[in-house]
Amino acid sequence: QQQVKQSPQSLIVQKGGISIINCAYENTAFDYFPWYQQFPGKGPALLIAIRPDVSEKKEGRFTISFNKSAKQFSLHIMDSQPGDSATYFCAAKRGDYKLSFGAGTTVTVRA
């Protein structure tokens, strides 16, 4: 049973548009929420991460929004570019080392 539920499974966005990926969790012991980006044939790479004492974090065109009371967090990709086409994974972690991943969202940006 996945501890982090991610949606949608895939999305298509036009160049310049906004991509939004949502994740939800149940375990309130999670204290670190990273997002990973994976290109075909490569391993995942850390994109951006947030701690639950912060409601939003922005790095360039990527923003995490975090709603602690709803136990939800989301990734927004602003001004989406073809180079952003990849699979995105949300994850959650407790202090005991283990990362729990969502199922992944494949983002396709059409030029």
Add this chain to the structure above:
Amino acid sequence: NAGVTQTPKFQVLKTGQSMTLQCAQDMNHEYMSWYRQDPGMGLRLIHYSVGAGITDQGEVPNGYNVSRSTTEDFPLRLLSAAPSQTSVYFCASSYSGLFYNEQFFGPGTRLTVL
């Protein structure tokens, strides 16, 4: 730094065969882990290690063994391969497993069990 390296990149096994997936890192990281990636299921933790000589089970450990004799290496052994083990396997490492240390992933090994 080479980062996290994995060999082989591709492997085909027959049911019942055994093999070892190799993982090495040159960043002097304490924490290393193995994940498998299957469509629609994200990455699932198989085994992890918090230092040389210390290993523990993750979410899906059955059918896999690990050992950690050095800081650099963390091999994953399939004892008797089954078609259900067809997957892409990723090794990852971080300076420390606790809290907010970034995990670095290797390029993966694509395994097919016939």
